[in-house]
Amino acid sequence: MIVTIDGVAASGKSSVASGVARALGVPFVSSGLLYRAATLLALEAGLSLEGAPALLAHLEANPLRLEPLAGGNRVWLGGRDLTDDLHSSRVDAGVSAVARLPPVREWVNAQLRLLPDPFVAEGRDMGTNVFPHADAKFYLTASPRVRAERRARERLEDVPAIEAALVERDRRDAGQSAPAPDARIIDTSALSLEGVIGAVLAGLPARTA
């Protein structure tokens, strides 16, 4: 059983995927962390974020591992846990450039497709490109202001600056962020986290829930 939860930046994908996965007793998979980790490695190595061949060679020489833990995914580079360094403004600003490189997308997708079913996967193109045969698909949205206010509770930046960065990232990610035609779209602007998790669980086919 595969459930996909895609959506725009900071729409609640990972919190909702985590809650749904916990309710179903399965792992959740946060695909964005692999794009973020690839970006962090490129920044640390001083590589261009647009140079696919050098970046891919670096990723192949430095294998990353996504650990889909129920309580929160982690990304490892050998024995180094990168997870806490993946949500910096520096990574936020660079990740869309890295994520639009086709060889990087293939590298991420190959890792995701090896994961053993069942799971809940969240990202941008889980229901379209990576798991088109998922049992249930959801797409989360919320107004930019609401998303920025939620993120501001996690970071020491002001709401307008966060909102501008989110809108810009949505624009750069638009190419891989269209909802699947068979996804259920949920506007979370006026919903609590529990409300969204409940709406996803209520939308699952009977044999999945």
Ligand SMILES: Nc1ncnc2c1ncn2[C@@H]1O[C@H](COP(=O)(O)OP(=O)(O)O)[C@@H](O)[C@H]1O
């Ligand atoms: N419906 C909601 N109501 C209130 N806060 C929410 C809701 N959904 C998510 N949040 C909060 O918004 C922040 C961003 O959510 P997150 O799951 O990290 O989004 P994404 O994975 O899409 O970036 C988190 O602090 C999360 O707890």
Ligand SMILES: Nc1ccn([C@@H]2O[C@H](COP(=O)(O)OP(=O)(O)O)[C@@H](O)[C@H]2O)c(=O)n1
């Ligand atoms: N399936 C995915 C997941 C993420 N991404 C890229 O990775 C970035 C970070 O994704 P994320 O899910 O961690 O970001 P947030 O939506 O949590 O802010 C996005 O801005 C996209 O550029 C993608 O292209 N495809």
